[in-house]
Amino acid sequence: MNNKLLIKKKERNKLLYSEITKQYPWLLTLLKENEKISLEDIEKLDRDQRVFIENVLQKLLLEASKEWKPDSDVFVKVLEGKERIRCSLCGTPNRYIYYIKNKINQQKLNVGGDCVKEFGEIGEWMHKNSTNIIKGQVKVQNLAKINKHIPGVESIISRWSKIIDAQPIYIPTDISKEYLELGLKATQLFEEILDGKGFKERSIELTHIIKISEDYIKDITDYVAKKKSNKFTATREICKFLKRTKKEYVLDMINKDKGEIKWRTAPRIGEKEFLFLLKEEYNNKILNEGYEITGVNLDKEGFNIINRDFDMINFFAKHSNFTLEFGWLLFDQNIDEDFDPLKLLNLCEVSDEPSLDTIISKIKKNIYRKHIRIIDYDVAKNSLYLGDAALNEYLKLNLVEFVSRYKILAFYEEEKLHKKLIEEFKQAPNKITKKEYYRDKEAASAAEREFSNNRLL
């Protein structure tokens, strides 16, 4: 067959656009005059030219490939329907068009996925590495397409679960579950549409889901309107607090309690607004017992408490301890219990010096009649001496610890606690004599004098 093709149309075009071909003017002319070159065409050529075409042409095509590079980082474009353009080499209209550029003469070509492989290694590389670029462009095209059906579809889907988080109160899962499941389905359909899976049925289903989700949103806002005035409904701020402090398990408990804060969850919630709410609520219950929560300490998650009969001593109780003990006042009023001030004092701390001083001087007075007495104390040095003068026995103690154990003796005649104090004194292995007590005191003031002298120097 003498019409066998020796140079195909796309090879001919590639050579025409490549610089290397110009070194062979006779070949350039031949290529310009013929779209394809068959055996018949070269029979008219001279011997050298025929030999060239039969033996050197393949090498020339390979060398020509080296002149070309991708036109830019985005070297491939996905064109839709009418926008398709013809391949510079073979003339076929293409959906995927690769842009390639001649490094020497700056000639730009647009070629199809098959013809790009004509350009040797670089062509193969472009073909292989076009997948992600093509995917990205296809996604954008599909996004445009679905937006024509459902305007703003992407933001509708990204807002889906945020609608739950944006409610002023916690939405239990039995209220939010079906709505959120629809959201997952919508996301899946949307992703599939972007990936180019069957558009028609998916866009119909997605439109339907978005429509019925409006009914669910209405149910949720109705629920919020009904619940949000309940004092102990968990708020959005409480949810945020529990997530921030890694107490998701408390959120699970609240979920089981249908969004309501109960006695079992309240001690674990240190959120600001909630603590201020508790302050007001507890005061309604304890004011007539003589106690008052005067402030909330947010850093320590607790309450500042006073009793107006106790010379304005400042007490502090951690909210978790206070609410574990007294939460029933608010959360379980059926409990058959009376407010016990001793329990309250027991869980309170005292830390400021004037309050410590007042408490010690009160205890000192209250136990004066018994033969073990507070001999001496120094709040600033955190030290306190108990003594039994008759037995010539003295005992040095940590003042803050002493107050934490025996503060109740400042306010109440507690015989049992008083006995405990006497017992502790008797059992103490490190008692000293009166002489040693004075020596101890003298040593302490000497050390103090030296310290201030050194500071003056």
Ligand SMILES: [Zn+2]
């Ligand atoms: Zn082509």
